[in-house]
Amino acid sequence: MTQNELTKLTRAAFNDMCRDFSNALTDRGFTKTKTRLWVRISHGTIDVISLFREGSSYGAPIGGRLDIRINASNRKPGDTSEFLALIGPQSDVARTRAGKYHLAFNVKSRHMYDRCLTDLVRFTDDECEPWFREIHNSTDGESLDISDETRKALGIKPSLWPHRGT
Incomplete structure (x- = not known):
């Protein structure tokens, strides 16, 4: 298999995982706003979950294994930042091992695909x-007012965010 073929196969496998993960997150109130980003407006905050292909910053994949990282973040009332700070739980090695989460699968055979999806949801x-x-409990009653730039960075369309801040 050529490098180009492996890259296409990896991209397709990751897109399939994101689609299937998106179906599970919809049941939890999340909306997919960008390719690998889901948001939920709840209790005056914006909950954010993102997926990342581990090793993608180093370029093309070098093997048939797709390792996925999951990160959580949140936007609180008064947050005006234009970037997404990953301040919540993330699937680092220690947490993944402790929870026995298997967040990888073979892109060629799709071996462990279902387990990976199940563990992303878990x-x-x-x-x-x-x-x-915990965040919802600490912000109850506060009004969420974020900038247009933040809404754009998170991919929040007007239909998802019908009200404007004061």
Whole structure:
């Protein structure tokens, strides 16, 4: 298999995983706003989950294994930053091992694909959702007013964010 073929296969496999993960997140109130980014407006905050192909910053894939990182973040009332700070739970090695999360699969055979999807959802339920609940409890009653630049950075369309800040 050529490098170009492996790159296309890896991209297709990751896109399939994002599509299937998106279906699970929809049941939890999230909307896919960008290729690998999901948001949920809840309790006056914006909950954010993102996926990242581990090793992608180094260029083309070198093997048939796709390792995925999942990150959570949140925007609180008054947040005017234009970038996404990954301040919440993320699938680092220690957390992944401790929770026995298997966040990888073979892009050629799709071996462990279902397990990876199941564990991405389980990571969301076990690690991200409790963290989001803590934030919701600390911001109840506050109004979420974020800039147009922040909405654009998160890919939030007017239909998802019908109200404007004061």
